[in-house]
Amino acid sequence: MEAKKAAAELAITEIQDGMIVGLGTGSTAYWAIQGLGARVQNGLYIQAVATSVASENLAKELGIPLIPFADISEIDVTIDGADEVDPDWHLIKGGGGALLREKIVAFSSKKLIIVVDESKVVTQLGAFPLPVEVVKFGYELTIRKLRALGCEPKVRVADNQPFVTDNGNYIIDCHFGSIPNPAELHQAINGIPGVVENGLFIGLASQVIVGYKDGSVRSL
Numbered sequence: 001m002e003a004k005k006a007a008a009e010l011a012i013t014e015i016q017d018g019m020i021v022g023l024g025t026g027s028t029a030y031w032a033i034q035g036l037g038a039r040v041q042n043g044l045y046i047q048a049v050a051t052s053v054a055s056e057n058l059a060k061e062l063g064i065p066l067i068p069f070a071d072i073s074e075i076d077v078t079i080d081g082a083d084e085v086d087p088d089w090h091l092i093k094g095g096g097g098a099l100l101r102e103k104i105v106a107f108s109s110k111k112l113i114i115v116v117d118e119s120k121v122v123t124q125l126g127a128f129p130l131p132v133e134v135v136k137f138g139y140e141l142t143i144r145k146l147r148a149l150g151c152e153p154k155v156r157v158a159d160n161q162p163f164v165t166d167n168g169n170y171i172i173d174c175h176f177g178s179i180p181n182p183a184e185l186h187q188a189i190n191g192i193p194g195v196v197e198n199g200l201f202i203g204l205a206s207q208v209i210v211g212y213k214d215g216s217v218r219s220l
């Protein structure tokens, strides 16, 4: 917890008055939202967009003003977590099931700050199962096509039911073991009809902040 919190606390120092801020999802982004909430209570003026219903609810509780997507064309800074970060700052995201909204927000962000603890920093992506969001219709066929790309796909389950995203879709966790060419795999997965989006974030991160067990923090 200390490592995640330390990374999040450094990231929020980038946020200044008047910014439109993207709020990530997960236990590290949680600390960033908490920190921003405290700063808003002390007079910081920002407007935010959230990457999940959970983060939106947290922002509301903390009094962080939210702005509709219809009213903006860009987001100044988004702070979000990740499940894996490689040396090129390609990411696996979606452990919390919010990858689609996270990618939509990241893609329209001038700056995407990724906050992680040291366990997320890897030399090659793929030990963490890659989350893929798929529509419910025909998902058994979509799974076969994913398997043909060389992974063991598993429908994500929560409370003994298939997990349903904020967008009403399923998540298929794809166990690749290693992903030597993330950009190529990203294209191949998104080329399968039924796939809405996958958790590979290629070339989107602008900064990676890593928190360590001893509470220290480093910006890569």
Ligand SMILES: O=C(CO)[C@H](O)[C@H](O)COP(=O)(O)O
Residues within 6 Å of the ligand: 024, 025, 026, 027, 028, 029, 080, 081, 082, 083, 092, 093, 094, 095, 096, 097, 098, 099, 102
């Ligand atoms: O992509 C995500 C949610 O969809 C999260 O950012 C990712 O799973 C990391 O989560 P945490 O900060 O809890 O380790």
